[in-house]
Amino acid sequence: MNERAQPLTAAKRYAAGVMKYAQMGYWQPDYEPKDTDVIALFRITPQDGVDPEEAAAAVAGESSTATWTVVWTDRLTNCEKYRAKAYRVDPVPNQPGVWFAYIAYELDLFEEGSIANLTASIIGNVFGFKPLKALRLEDMRLPTAYVKTFQGPATGIVVERERLQCWGRPLLGATVKPKLGLSGRNYGRVVYEALKGGLDFTKDDENINSQPFMHWRDRFLYCMEAVARASAATGEVKGTYLNVTAATMEDMYERAEFAKELGSVIVMIDLVIGYTAIQSMAKWARRNNMILHLHRAGHSTYTRQRSHGVSFRVIAKWMRLAGVDHIHAGTVVGKLEGDPATTRGYYDICREEYNQKCLEHGVFFDQDWASLNRLMPVASGGIHAGQMHQLIQHLGEDVVLQFGGGTIGHPDGIAAGAQANRVALEAMIFARNAGADYVKDGPEILARAARTCTPLRQALDTWKDVTFNYQSTDAPDFTPLESVTA
Ligand SMILES: O=C(COP(=O)(O)O)[C@H](O)[C@H](O)COP(=O)(O)O
Numbered sequence: 001m002n003e004r005a006q007p008l009t010a011a012k013r014y015a016a017g018v019m020k021y022a023q024m025g026y027w028q029p030d031y032e033p034k035d036t037d038v039i040a041l042f043r044i045t046p047q048d049g050v051d052p053e054e055a056a057a058a059v060a061g062e063s064s065t066a067t068w069t070v071v072w073t074d075r076l077t078n079c080e081k082y083r084a085k086a087y088r089v090d091p092v093p094n095q096p097g098v099w100f101a102y103i104a105y106e107l108d109l110f111e112e113g114s115i116a117n118l119t120a121s122i123i124g125n126v127f128g129f130k131p132l133k134a135l136r137l138e139d140m141r142l143p144t145a146y147v148k149t150f151q152g153p154a155t156g157i158v159v160e161r162e163r164l165q166c167w168g169r170p171l172l173g174a175t176v177k178p179k180l181g182l183s184g185r186n187y188g189r190v191v192y193e194a195l196k197g198g199l200d201f202t203k204d205d206e207n208i209n210s211q212p213f214m215h216w217r218d219r220f221l222y223c224m225e226a227v228a229r230a231s232a233a234t235g236e237v238k239g240t241y242l243n244v245t246a247a248t249m250e251d252m253y254e255r256a257e258f259a260k261e262l263g264s265v266i267v268m269i270d271l272v273i274g275y276t277a278i279q280s281m282a283k284w285a286r287r288n289n290m291i292l293h294l295h296r297a298g299h300s301t302y303t304r305q306r307s308h309g310v311s312f313r314v315i316a317k318w319m320r321l322a323g324v325d326h327i328h329a330g331t332v333v334g335k336l337e338g339d340p341a342t343t344r345g346y347y348d349i350c351r352e353e354y355n356q357k358c359l360e361h362g363v364f365f366d367q368d369w370a371s372l373n374r375l376m377p378v379a380s381g382g383i384h385a386g387q388m389h390q391l392i393q394h395l396g397e398d399v400v401l402q403f404g405g406g407t408i409g410h411p412d413g414i415a416a417g418a419q420a421n422r423v424a425l426e427a428m429i430f431a432r433n434a435g436a437d438y439v440k441d442g443p444e445i446l447a448r449a450a451r452t453c454t455p456l457r458q459a460l461d462t463w464k465d466v467t468f469n470y471q472s473t474d475a476p477d478f479t480p481l482e483s484v485t486a
């Protein structure tokens, strides 16, 4: 197609009928994005015979003002301004027929502070558009003017640490297992044992809400009794993430209020409740001085495959805007998908005040977070004490390490599992702070600590052969940063 199509006269451009999206003005290779534009980067796989520029223009059109045919009512609007502009397409390295398309959106297309509104455009109709075989939203650049219309994390990492009086090490947690079936009383016993054994937090699993075997009030009462007793026994601030996910906002507010009444410092929600419900809960958490934990239940249905869906880095950006305090963001070494470089990109999006573009980590844009609070990533899913050095190496210090099976499955019981993890963590941080090469010597550091800590010895023996070495489904396309011309 003609890449630099001459502007059409108004009579031709608005004549009734069907014309290419590029001709309708959605492909503008000379466009220079404004500082206030929202920019989206899509990975597009056009159908055979569809030019990448036309495919990019179609994505711009269908995610902003266009439909399949010319409409004269465009001329009742400031349509030049409102039209999204595809301004660049680059071939994806080593993937013939696949392209990165950059699209700029005028800020006025979006309501202030609404993830629902943003997403209804950016991932609305367009993902089903027939001329594309597949479409993936890889990254977004959110202008400061837009970022500032969002609340951001209700509490943030610094205030959470102040409330917990815990500095200089990752926070330690455990997900109660089995996920389903325990009675309130037995559930509370698990929480008490784990907290007394040395964890900072326990947490409900994503699918524990209010089932016949344990209604939510029962769980909250037993859990908070366990928290109070464990805090008294250890002198440490303890907590448990009470999952308030429910069928309606009214139910969620009722559960969250009760958690607060019982003295909980934190509540939890699942990603499946939806963007508006998440934003409502984030505002509730800010008003009520509560930490808000988000489990990303459901995300892999649309984040995991490289050619179609939405990258988790974009979900992480939306959730930082929306205002949760914690977000599950992967472990690298555990049982669930997580390439090291890609995961590093997610963690940077959560924790940095300013993200530098880093193609090596899948981060395509500089992003200023404009003083929105930092978001604490949570590493969870098939991790155990024997991986402590790798966890610290890949994930750093401002992270919640959550061992579910890796606490509750300890051969000597839950408190022993918690103790093993706490000792492993403190031994590793101590070695790191003393200047040891803790990554290389990690196994030795753990073995040494285990000489005076039987629970750690048992944990290392039990899980020593457990690894999850499978090929990643979502590694970055660019490896050494230097080899890429921007
Ligand atoms: O129950 C668990 C982990 O339990 P365990 O520690 O026993 O494996 C969490 O739901 C997953 O970590 C979620 O995955 P992600 O954190 O990747 O969203």
Ligand SMILES: [Mg+2]
Pocket (backbone or CB within 6 Å): 175, 205, 206
């Ligand atoms: Mg779970």
